[in-house]
Amino acid sequence: MTTSLYEKYGGLPTIIPIVDSFYRRLLANDTLRPFFQGVNMQKLADHQVNFIAMAMGAPSSIYTGRSLKEAHAHLSVTKEAFALVAKALEESLREAGVEDTDVTTMLSAVSSLAGEIVST
Numbered sequence: 001m002t003t004s005l006y007e008k009y010g011g012l013p014t015i016i017p018i019v020d021s022f023y024r025r026l027l028a029n030d031t032l033r034p035f036f037q038g039v040n041m042q043k044l045a046d047h048q049v050n051f052i053a054m055a056m057g058a059p060s061s062i063y064t065g066r067s068l069k070e071a072h073a074h075l076s077v078t079k080e081a082f083a084l085v086a087k088a089l090e091e092s093l094r095e096a097g098v099e100d101t102d103v104t105t106m107l108s109a110v111s112s113l114a115g116e117i118v119s120t
Helices: 012-028 041-055 068-075 079-095 100-111
Strands: none
Touching (some): 012 041, 012 079, 079 100
16 A cells, blocks of 8 residues: 555655645745735634645545635746745655655646646
């Protein structure tokens, strides 16, 4: 039986600090910070934890947020901004001790979502 990344890395107790690190990085970036003005960051972080858990193979689908296209449509996300977000995720995953091959897997999954998020 194959172990999911969710199980391999211990589930939510590992994902929550990854998401915290991820948003600290995004909010520290002058290019990305404006995307989060007026946003309830705790609610967003909760959605992100559930989304990453689902992407890592959580045993049940716990993400109940809007579609990525709907959630990002009003933001005019550029390819450059998307790349900065992916880099922040990579750094947060590596900081948490996620193995290189698993980081690559996660980033490939993120890259496949660009069409749903990038609009300009």
